[in-house]
Amino acid sequence: MKKKLNVNSLIKVGPLALLCIVTGIINPVFFSSSNLIDLARSISFLLIVSVGVTYVLLGASLDMSIGSVMGLGGAICGLCLVNDWPVWLSIIMGLLAAAVVGIVNAVLIVNCQIPALIATLGTMYVARGIVNVLTKGEPYYPLPDGFKAIGQGTLWSIPYSVFIALFIVIIGHFVIKKTPYGRSLMAVGGNREASRVSGINVKKILFSSHVLVSLLAGFVGIIMAARLSSAQPNAGEGWEMTAVAAVIIGGTSMYGGYGSVIGTILGCALMETISNAMVLLHVSVYWQKITIGVIMVAAVGMDTFRLKKIAAR
Amino acid sequence: MMKKTLAILLSMCMSAALLCGCGDKVQEPAASNGEEASANQETPAEPEEGEIETEQEETSKGDGESYNFTFVSPLVSHEYWIAVENGIQSGADEQGVNVNVLGDTKVDVDVMVKYIDTAIAAQADGIVTMALSPAAIGPAIDRATAAGIPVVLVDTDAPDSTRAAYVGTSNYDAGFEAGTAMIEATGGNAKIGIIRGTVGQETDNDRIKGFEDAIANEAGMEILTVEACNSDMLTGTQKAQDMLKAYPEMNAIFGSEGTGAVAAGKVLEEQGLSGAITVIGFDDTAECLDYIRSGVVWGTIVQKPDFMGRKAIEILTRINNGEEIEETVIDSGVTLVTKDNVETYKEDAE
Numbered sequence: 188m189k190k191k192l193n194v195n196s197l198i199k200v201g202p203l204a205l206l207c208i209v210t211g212i213i214n215p216v217f218f219s220s221s222n223l224i225d226l227a228r229s230i231s232f233l234l235i236v237s238v239g240v241t242y243v244l245l246g247a248s249l250d251m252s253i254g255s256v257m258g259l260g261g262a263i264c265g266l267c268l269v270n271d272w273p274v275w276l277s278i279i280m281g282l283l284a285a286a287v288v289g290i291v292n293a294v295l296i297v298n299c300q301i302p303a304l305i306a307t308l309g310t311m312y313v314a315r316g317i318v319n320v321l322t323k324g325e326p327y328y329p330l331p332d333g334f335k336a337i338g339q340g341t342l343w344s345i346p347y348s349v350f351i352a353l354f355i356v357i358i359g360h361f362v363i364k365k366t367p368y369g370r371s372l373m374a375v376g377g378n379r380e381a382s383r384v385s386g387i388n389v390k391k392i393l394f395s396s397h398v399l400v401s402l403l404a405g406f407v408g409i410i411m412a413a414r415l416s417s418a419q420p421n422a423g424e425g426w427e428m429t430a431v432a433a434v435i436i437g438g439t440s441m442y443g444g445y446g447s448v449i450g451t452i453l454g455c456a457l458m459e460t461i462s463n464a465m466v467l468l469h470v471s472v473y474w475q476k477i478t479i480g481v482i483m484v485a486a487v488g489m490d491t492f493r494l495k496k497i498a499a500r
Numbered sequence: 501m502m503k504k505t506l507a508i509l510l511s512m513c514m515s516a517a518l519l520c521g522c523g524d525k526v527q528e529p530a531a532s533n534g535e536e537a538s539a540n541q542e543t544p545a546e547p548e549e550g551e552i553e554t555e556q557e558e559t560s561k562g563d564g565e566s567y568n569f570t571f572v573s574p575l576v577s578h579e580y581w582i583a584v585e586n587g588i589q590s591g592a593d594e595q596g597v598n599v600n601v602l603g604d605t606k607v608d609v610d611v612m613v614k615y616i617d618t619a620i621a622a623q624a625d626g627i628v629t630m631a632l633s634p635a636a637i638g639p640a641i642d643r644a645t646a647a648g649i650p651v652v653l654v655d656t657d658a659p660d661s662t663r664a665a666y667v668g669t670s671n672y673d674a675g676f677e678a679g680t681a682m683i684e685a686t687g688g689n690a691k692i693g694i695i696r697g698t699v700g701q702e703t704d705n706d707r708i709k710g711f712e713d714a715i716a717n718e719a720g721m722e723i724l725t726v727e728a729c730n731s732d733m734l735t736g737t738q739k740a741q742d743m744l745k746a747y748p749e750m751n752a753i754f755g756s757e758g759t760g761a762v763a764a765g766k767v768l769e770e771q772g773l774s775g776a777i778t779v780i781g782f783d784d785t786a787e788c789l790d791y792i793r794s795g796v797v798w799g800t801i802v803q804k805p806d807f808m809g810r811k812a813i814e815i816l817t818r819i820n821n822g823e824e825i826e827e828t829v830i831d832s833g834v835t836l837v838t839k840d841n842v843e844t845y846k847e848d849a850e
């Protein structure tokens with residue numbers, strides 16, 4: 188069973204590889220090291236938050252507030268920085284703010300039993316509202332160099348954010364596959380009632396996954412502010428849809444209980460590669476959305492078709 | 501039930517704590533805004549002193565009546581509209597009138613119409629707003645006029661409506677200015693990439709149309725591509741990177757809204773291409789001005805939101821005083837900000 192899963196996730200590389208090869212043939216610049224590094228950086232931002240989204244979806248829950256939380260994490264961190272707080276403390280404040288939203292989400296969903304979609308839509312508005320109140324629509328700028336290095340620094344000409352994303356992916360993958368927590372999360376997503384009866388602390392599992400996704404979202408917001416040398420009030424707007432799409436393309440079920448962090452890597456890579464390829468292939472901006480939609484459906488369709496064939500055998 | 505109440509209380513406390521904890525610092529940017537606004541006016545009126553002084557001024561005025569105007573903002577949390585609002589507030593201080601601001605944090609024409617109707621119902625003495633969509637806002641303006649409430653439009657006009665006056669510069673003209681500036685900056689030889697906001701945004705459409713028309717007669721000017729960054733800074737940087745890869749011959753970038761030029765600036769600085777590529781943008785955000793100072797961005801087109809706001813209040817006051825307005829379309833003009841005037845353009849505007 189385990190082996191089969193690994194093979195499955197390997198085959199999922201198909202659509203992505205096809206896209207890369209086609210783009211590379213038409214415009215060889217695609218495979219230039221500087222383009223690949225740019226691409227890796229774009230993927231790393233989406234990937235960090237998508238690991239969190241994978242956890243939430245695995246637990247058969249949903250979080251629409253992550254985009255706003257990204258904005259909030261960056262804004263709080265930026266606010267502290269422009270008031271000359273030390274970098275480490277500012278980052279912790281940004282993460283704390285994100286964690287608070289995560290806790291509120293978790294309390295609303297787990298303890299108050301408000302549907303996740305509604306609860307997190309609510310916090311999505313509140314969190315973005317707080318950002319608007321704080322920033323009054325103006326970005327926090329300028330930010331100190333020590334902070335900017337987090338988003339702009341490189342090691343062997345690879346941006347730090349790529350290493351950070353890799354680190355989070357490895358931990359995220361390990362926790363799901365190898366720890367009791369990961370197995371419980373899968374079980375909770377697969378069948379909440381059965382998990383409860385078999386002694387899993389369902390509330391605790393769901394609670395932690397919501398706090399985790401907010402923390403990661405806030406963290407991306409902070410790195411993004413460092414990358415952009417400014418905390419933008421509208422940072423992260425619309426990212427909830429991109430991240431959820433990337434995770435689902437990566438094979439994680441919207442209904443919980445099935446999926447993997449590895450798949451999420453592929454989903455994120457596909458999303459960002461499409462957007463990179465659109466420009467390199469000189470696709471008109473008016474046609475890009477159609478193309479993106481078609482490629483997304485085709486990628487998932489290829490996968491579904493293949494799984495069906497396997498099942499029919 | 502108990503748990504539920506507790507949880508709701510808890511979450512409210514948390515959001516409140518978030519707000520309170522930061523309350524002190526929030527006032528700083530607000531205060532500095534106020535200072536800027538006051539620095540922009542010639543009259544010594546101090547906006548910070550607040551309403552008390554305004555009211556005193558009113559009573560000391562001959563006519564003894566204070567007007568209540570309403571400003572319906574399309575987007576209350578945006579730098580540009582905050583600048584308009586600041587202009588309106590300083591205009592209100594100058595004229596000794598009260599202004600009530602209504603608006604949402606999302607651009608929504610239905611909401612704007614609703615707020616205009618609210619102002620009509622509240623029997624305001626005048627309304628300042630913008631015609632986000634002339635077709636939708638027009639009837640609301642007509643309703644206000646029918647109710648005897650004069651409407652002054654800023655930024656975007658609805659010429660077919662019964663609005664009393666319009667203060668602003670068309671986005672087409674602003675884009676045309678940007679195109680002219682691009683010709684000047686590149687000596688008429690440029691392969692241009694455009695970074696716009698969202699696809700289908702009318703402001704962007706008009707500016708790009710103006711830009712295209714400005715460069716149409718120059719044989720050496722060519723637009724290679726138009727990409728949309730959705731007014732998101734990170735997306736903007738990614739688009740700029742991708743465009744540099746996809747069009748190695750590109751030597752100029754035009755950002756048709758506030759994000760594009762700054763995003764391009766970040767990428768160019770990162771890749772050591774500052775100055776090699778001519779960047780012209782829109783709006784005078786602090787970052788954009790810094791990039792102009794350091795030579796990464798060549799120039800930016802600035803509309804005059806502060807002027808629009810103050811002029812609108814002045815016109816409304818004059819109408820209410822029974823004066824005839826001879827000029828109903830007032831061109832507020834644009835300013836091209838480059839390294840030469842980046843430090844002085846704000847004073848020059850007065």
